[in-house]
Amino acid sequence: xxxxxxxRLTMSEIAREVGVSTTTVSxxxxxxxxxxxxxxxxxxxxxxxxxxxxxxxxxxLRKGQSGLIDLVLMRLEGGYDLGIMHGVQEALMESGHRLxxxxxxxxxxxxxxxxxxxxxxxxxxxxxxxxxEHGEIANTLLQQKVPFVAIGDRNEPTTNFPTIGSTIxxxxxxxxxxxxSLGHRRIGIITGPLHLMTSRARLAGYREALERASIPVDxxxxxxxxxxxxxGIQQTYKLxxxxxxxxxxxxxxxxxxxxVYQALYQRDIRIPDAMSVVGxxxxxxxxxxxxxxxTIRQPxxxxxxxxxxxxxxxxxxxxxxxxxxxxxxxxxxxxxxxAPRT
Amino acid sequence: xxxxxxxRLTMSEIAREVGVSTTTVSxxxxxxxxxxxxxxxxxxxxxxxxxxxxxxxxxxLRKGQSGLIDLVLMRLEGGYDLGIMHGVQEALMESGHRLxxxxxxxxxxxxxxxxxxxxxxxxxxxxxxxxxEHGEIANTLLQQKVPFVAIGDRNEPTTNFPTIGSTIxxxxxxxxxxxxSLGHRRIGIITGPLHLMTSRARLAGYREALERASIPVDxxxxxxxxxxxxxGIQQTYKLxxxxxxxxxxxxxxxxxxxxVYQALYQRDIRIPDAMSVVGxxxxxxxxxxxxxxxTIRQPxxxxxxxxxxxxxxxxxxxxxxxxxxxxxxxxxxxxxxxAPRT
DNA sequence: CTGAAAGCGCTTACAG
DNA sequence: CTGAAAGCGCTTACAG
Numbered sequence: 123x124x125x126x127x128x129x130r131l132t133m134s135e136i137a138r139e140v141g142v143s144t145t146t147v148s149x150x151x152x153x154x155x156x157x158x159x160x161x162x163x164x165x166x167x168x169x170x171x172x173x174x175x176x177x178x179x180x181x182x183l184r185k186g187q188s189g190l191i192d193l194v195l196m197r198l199e200g201g202y203d204l205g206i207m208h209g210v211q212e213a214l215m216e217s218g219h220r221l222x223x224x225x226x227x228x229x230x231x232x233x234x235x236x237x238x239x240x241x242x243x244x245x246x247x248x249x250x251x252x253x254x255e256h257g258e259i260a261n262t263l264l265q266q267k268v269p270f271v272a273i274g275d276r277n278e279p280t281t282n283f284p285t286i287g288s289t290i291x292x293x294x295x296x297x298x299x300x301x302x303s304l305g306h307r308r309i310g311i312i313t314g315p316l317h318l319m320t321s322r323a324r325l326a327g328y329r330e331a332l333e334r335a336s337i338p339v340d341x342x343x344x345x346x347x348x349x350x351x352x353x354g355i356q357q358t359y360k361l362x363x364x365x366x367x368x369x370x371x372x373x374x375x376x377x378x379x380x381x382v383y384q385a386l387y388q389r390d391i392r393i394p395d396a397m398s399v400v401g402x403x404x405x406x407x408x409x410x411x412x413x414x415x416x417t418i419r420q421p422x423x424x425x426x427x428x429x430x431x432x433x434x435x436x437x438x439x440x441x442x443x444x445x446x447x448x449x450x451x452x453x454x455x456x457x458x459x460x461a462p463r464t
Numbered sequence: 465x466x467x468x469x470x471x472r473l474t475m476s477e478i479a480r481e482v483g484v485s486t487t488t489v490s491x492x493x494x495x496x497x498x499x500x501x502x503x504x505x506x507x508x509x510x511x512x513x514x515x516x517x518x519x520x521x522x523x524x525l526r527k528g529q530s531g532l533i534d535l536v537l538m539r540l541e542g543g544y545d546l547g548i549m550h551g552v553q554e555a556l557m558e559s560g561h562r563l564x565x566x567x568x569x570x571x572x573x574x575x576x577x578x579x580x581x582x583x584x585x586x587x588x589x590x591x592x593x594x595x596x597e598h599g600e601i602a603n604t605l606l607q608q609k610v611p612f613v614a615i616g617d618r619n620e621p622t623t624n625f626p627t628i629g630s631t632i633x634x635x636x637x638x639x640x641x642x643x644x645s646l647g648h649r650r651i652g653i654i655t656g657p658l659h660l661m662t663s664r665a666r667l668a669g670y671r672e673a674l675e676r677a678s679i680p681v682d683x684x685x686x687x688x689x690x691x692x693x694x695x696g697i698q699q700t701y702k703l704x705x706x707x708x709x710x711x712x713x714x715x716x717x718x719x720x721x722x723x724v725y726q727a728l729y730q731r732d733i734r735i736p737d738a739m740s741v742v743g744x745x746x747x748x749x750x751x752x753x754x755x756x757x758x759t760i761r762q763p764x765x766x767x768x769x770x771x772x773x774x775x776x777x778x779x780x781x782x783x784x785x786x787x788x789x790x791x792x793x794x795x796x797x798x799x800x801x802x803a804p805r806t
Numbered sequence: 807c808t809g810a811a812a813g814c815g816c817t818t819a820c821a822g
Numbered sequence: 823c824t825g826a827a828a829g830c831g832c833t834t835a836c837a838g
Binding site for chain 1: 586722
């Protein structure tokens with residue numbers, strides 16, 4: 123099965139067939155004015171008839187663009203990334219860019235290789251979806267004048283580059299406040315890695331809610347995790363083994379909440395009867411869990427969409443009205459919480 | 465914040481600085497012979513010093529390539545896709561291609577748009593990761609002479625294009641046989657959509673194992689699902705509500721198995737004491753579940769890698785030794801199964 | 807070992 | 823309204 127190179131028509135062949143210049147064909151293709159209605163129609167006919175498509179390498183060479191947006195992410199594992207990607211793709215649907223994706227797998231070597239290749243092969247812009255410190259990438263990009271926007275997590279509270287996120291602190295606050303309103307006083311929290319801003323933001327929101335309700339913060343109820351199902355399980359065991367275990371658990375994300383579910387059932391503790399659980403993110407499957415998970419929703423799709431729109435604006439050389447955008451989180455009440463038993 | 469276009473050096477500027485022709489610079493860049501050692505060294509110096517990188521649009525225009533591989537998938541939701549992508553990226557790491565990703569979301573309109581754009585913008589090759597009928601895409605690709613390989617599921621047992629998969633039937637057989645060897649006689653199975661070849665393959669393997677053990681196949685124990693966590697839950701309830709419920713459940717994938725876990729716990733049925741559970745895929749989190757899930761492993765990363773290598777070979781115009789490859793599945797025994805209670 | 811020149815397939819001032 | 827021509831930044835026979 124030898125593959126012959128696909129024989130495609132060029133613009134000049136189209137031009138010759140119609141009996142016009144490539145200039146005119148190009149104008150038609152790019153919807154530029156200055157072409158007679160009849161000529162335009164004839165050209166369009168021939169184009170349609172041959173299913174002619176432009177050569178984008180040539181086009182991009184001429185225009186100094188690549189037609190590509192790059193998305194870098196760490197692991198491509200959670201519902202979080204996928205929600206974002208969905209939004210990115212939606213926004214790109216209209217712009218006509220294609221999306222190149224790259225996962226670093228936390229390997230710095232691999233990351234450098236990617237950066238190099240990206241710079242080599244040219245990109246129109248980059249979307250950074252990295253939960254860890256990405257100062258180095260950001261600096262390189264900044265210095266190479268590659269437009270980019272960072273999504274979600276970051277280490278520094280302020281940055282000199284565009285970012286988009288959601289009101290994490292408020293999410294942490296809202297979740298905790300909700301549990302308190304239900305009557306809970308001992309609320310366990312399983313965070314993400316605490317060197318991440320957004321993990322700390324959840325925790326800060328939690329603290330604030332407790333303080334407002336004049337409930338003392340018990341350090342034993344605060345468990346640090348890594349946002350994985352596995353530590354949802356482990357940290358839950360830890361909380362259950364406390365002399366005075368919590369009556370509710372607030373998980374850092376929905377994967378952890380799934381782990382909490384498993385650990386609780388393992389110990390034969392019913393949700394929400396004997397333990398209330400709140401998640402974070404509102405990933406696709408949360409509504410299907412048994413029982414359906416009450417969680418803090420991050421507007422992931424919208425975040426991806428808006429990040430892309432910001433990037434597209436940067437690429438077009440426009441100024442961003444606001445460089446650091448936060449979309450709002452919200453509480454989605456389902457069936458994993460109720461008042462504690464007395 | 466007005467962005468200036470990144471000022472990059474061109475090859476001719478490098479050439480001028482060194483005092484040679486672009487021909488020579490090009491040779492050095494492409495590791496071609498016919499350049500004196502000293503000249504080569506001098507050129508390399510200047511290149512390194514200016515961090516010069518080629519313009520790939522120009523390069524590709526010249527060579528008639530795009531440097532891009534396209535991956536189409538449906539939803540980008542499960543661990544399945546992610547495992548495959550991991551492998552794809554690994555293989556691409558060496559080849560130097562970038563990976564463009566596109567999710568159809570089962571929207572035919574969107575799919576057509578993508579196909580069009582792909583053809584427009586030119587791709588070096590396509591990886592099809594579509595669980596449903598993709599005859600139309602395959603035909604278009606075939607006819608446009610775009611190299612491609614299909615991964616995983618397909619409707620037809622034989623195809624006229626390259627495919628890669630795993631021994632699903634054997635996986636279904638092995639899982640069932642294992643449960644039988646443990647002493648189970650009533651084994652429930654939750655399949656994927658039965659119009660998919662691979663769903664039917666699992667089921668056929670299940671049947672075969674039962675028949676070999678002279679256990680009659682009870683249609684009531686066969687539940688059709690959609691590979692989502694949610695139907696893992698629903699179908700489990702159905703199985704439990706049977707007059708004579710199963711003592712073991714074989715889920716079509718690990719997401720469904722997670723649903724099975726939730727439904728069982730909801731009904732206070734312990735795993736593996738009162739119910740054995742086997743999954744399918746061996747997605748990253750299975751080892752972390754409570755209890756760790758016994759499952760049929762598909763070598764996802766390897767599948768993605770091999771698919772990419774096949775594609776790269778096609779792109780290079782080489783002949784594929786074998787057009788339809790199946791890697792082997794295997795049983796990963798963890799802690800979700802044991803002998804049934806008597 | 808080195809370079810002049812053509813050309814990949816487009817777009818874009820510019821002239822008519 | 824239409825087209826000739828230059829040029830984007832490379833690679834590749836070909837000549838020396």
